[in-house]
Amino acid sequence: MTSTRTLVIGNxxxxxxxxxxxxxLVHLGLPFAERRLALGSAEFAAEIGGLSPSRRVPVLLDGATTVWESLAILEYANELAGGRGWPAARPARAESRAVATEMHGGFASLRHQWPMNIRARNRRVPLTAALxxxxxxxxxxxxxxxxxxxxxxxxxxxxxSAADAMYLPVAFRFQTYHGGALAPESSAYLATALADPLxxxxxxxxxxxxxxIAQDEVGAASD
Ligand SMILES: N[C@@H](CCC(=O)N[C@@H](CS)C(=O)NCC(=O)O)C(=O)O
Structure with a gap:
């Protein structure tokens, strides 16, 4: 049967x-279709209100169910996969949720000063105290x-687990921007995340x- 589950994404x-x-969703092997709406496009403006109550992406459409907010979609995927989205042991599961929530609600300086820009390399922005x-x-x-x-x-x-999914965009930022010194264990984790074949x-x-997107193109040598 073809999946009616669609993840609406941005660029x-x-x-x-x-x-x-x-x-x-990919790691859990859950089938889904993708619909891309380019951020700032006329198509995004015309379509997003009919798809996402928050008018933001991502939003998961699964039959009659609409799930917006990335963390809520991770929880929904975890349920669809019988709990495989979080660690099996309760202490690790509690900690992984804390780690994921810390990412969802925090790291404002990193998110704003190091915007995710997967294809960019050798970017350098001032390493402020907050960053x-x-x-x-x-x-x-x-x-x-x-x-x-x-x-x-x-x-x-x-x-x-969902904690890895939450930090994946951070891994891409370390690949794009200079100046992010990491401990050996973190460097090894970064290599694992970036080498993920999926x-x-x-x-x-x-x-x-x-x-x-001009505001996300920061830190090039000519800036
Ligand atoms: N808290 C939301 C953030 C979603 C969000 O900010 N999405 C951005 C793209 S990454 C968006 O839809 N921007 C379009 C807009 O604000 O018009 C989540 O976790 O899903």
Whole structure:
């Protein structure tokens, strides 16, 4: 049977919130179709109100069910997959939810000063105190998870979970911008995240996108 489940996303190069549920749905092996609405386009303006109550992407349309907000989509995907979206053990599950929520509600400086720009390399922006604090907290969080759960697999909590999906756009930022020093455990995790073979379709499509969003193009040598 063809899936009626559709994830509505923005530009693959820039829409970090769209990438998160996409990555978890793919990792969980849940079938879904994708519909891309380019951010700022006439199509986005015309269509989004009929698809997403918040008028934002991502939004998951699953039959009569509409789920907006990336974290809510991760939870929905977890339920569809019988709980495989979070770690099996309750303490790790509680911690992974805290880690994911910290990303969803925080790291404002990193999100604004290092916008996700998957195809960009060698970007450099001033390392403000607030950006440095966000990078240090991410380093602490990643390395702490890896030290304690690394025996069970290469992801933050051993096996892949929604926490990894939440931090994937951060991994792409470390690939784009200079100045993000990481502890060895975090560097190894970054390498794992960026080498994930399941990401290839998203990355290839991001690289092929023609649109540019000026406010997300920061840190080039000519800036
Ligand atoms: N809190 C939301 C954030 C969603 C969001 O900000 N989406 C952006 C694209 S990454 C968007 O739809 N922007 C279009 C607009 O605001 O008009 C989530 O977690 O899903």
């Amino acid at each position: 693959r190069n820039y829409s970090s919130w769209s990438l998160r549920p996409w990555a978890l 440095t604090a966000d990078i240090e907290r991410i380093d602490e969080l990643w390395s702490s998870c890896r030290r304690r759960y690394g025996g069970a697999g290469p992801w933050l909590f051993g096996g892949y 990401l290839a379709p998203w990355v290839q499509a991001a690289e092929a996108e023609a649109e540019t």
